[in-house]
Amino acid sequence: METSSDLAVRLTRASRRMQWDVYNAITWPDQLVEGAWWMPPELVSIYGTSAWDALDETQRKSLSKYELGNFFSLVLQGERPLVAGLSDRLYARSNDKNITQYLHHFLDEENKHMVMFGEFCHRYIGKVYPEKKISLPREYAKGEEEVAFFCKVMVVEELGDYYNTTIEKDERIEPMVREVNRIHHVDEARHLAFGRQHLAEVFEQHRAKWSDEQLTGFRQWLVDYLKASWGDYYNPTMYRDAGLDDGYELRQLAMTHPACAAQRQRASAKLVSYFIKTGLLAEEPAL
Numbered sequence: 001m002e003t004s005s006d007l008a009v010r011l012t013r014a015s016r017r018m019q020w021d022v023y024n025a026i027t028w029p030d031q032l033v034e035g036a037w038w039m040p041p042e043l044v045s046i047y048g049t050s051a052w053d054a055l056d057e058t059q060r061k062s063l064s065k066y067e068l069g070n071f072f073s074l075v076l077q078g079e080r081p082l083v084a085g086l087s088d089r090l091y092a093r094s095n096d097k098n099i100t101q102y103l104h105h106f107l108d109e110e111n112k113h114m115v116m117f118g119e120f121c122h123r124y125i126g127k128v129y130p131e132k133k134i135s136l137p138r139e140y141a142k143g144e145e146e147v148a149f150f151c152k153v154m155v156v157e158e159l160g161d162y163y164n165t166t167i168e169k170d171e172r173i174e175p176m177v178r179e180v181n182r183i184h185h186v187d188e189a190r191h192l193a194f195g196r197q198h199l200a201e202v203f204e205q206h207r208a209k210w211s212d213e214q215l216t217g218f219r220q221w222l223v224d225y226l227k228a229s230w231g232d233y234y235n236p237t238m239y240r241d242a243g244l245d246d247g248y249e250l251r252q253l254a255m256t257h258p259a260c261a262a263q264r265q266r267a268s269a270k271l272v273s274y275f276i277k278t279g280l281l282a283e284e285p286a287l
């Protein structure tokens, strides 16, 4: 079977072949096409609720713009600790030369993504939304921090990729918005392939040394982390920027409404099935 080290060799080759320059590859128009959707309506956080039904077309499109800005911002904010963590792992004793070589590309590509998302958000939204997630200090069992790091990578990348691929295919979406999603997906397909294989190996290697209690605790942390990540999609400031003044109520609505829960379940299906297949989770969590 192909190991993550073997896979890293192939992915390094692909990254070199497909190398791109973030400063010259993209021509940013002064203005984006008026009246287009930025986030597909079905992916807007309050779609399917009475609050959505109450909005007219202009309000819905305005919300779809800020939802997209929030989405790009939260991917960017997830890439910051990802780059830091990858950098910490370069030339680590536990990683062979092939993996370190690929991590250089992974890190380089994530840095470019942050430049791209940052540029888009500054130009067309006027800001990058700040990070909201609070990281609680906790004690780790041996190897747990390593497994947790690659789980966080999978969460930001798999959820992000669900949005990227859905938006990229949607003809109702503003062309530049589609293009940025497409560019991101091309690099992410390699990161996801590596992450899936590498995390499975890292988990396999460490879980044998964990007690049942530690494994249960870890799974609980993972479910909580996944839920917190979904919370980031329901940003009160984003609702306010779209001209809706009850931002906290809308966040609450999105977190509790069955239509929104069904959407979370759909968007997380691939990720959750990976976690179950590898044993990182024992069962499908209620999201």
Ligand SMILES: [Fe+2]
Residues within 6 Å of the ligand: 079, 109, 110, 113, 184, 188
């Ligand atoms: Fe990325």
Ligand SMILES: [Fe+2]
Residues within 6 Å of the ligand: 110, 157, 187, 188, 191
């Ligand atoms: Fe990535």
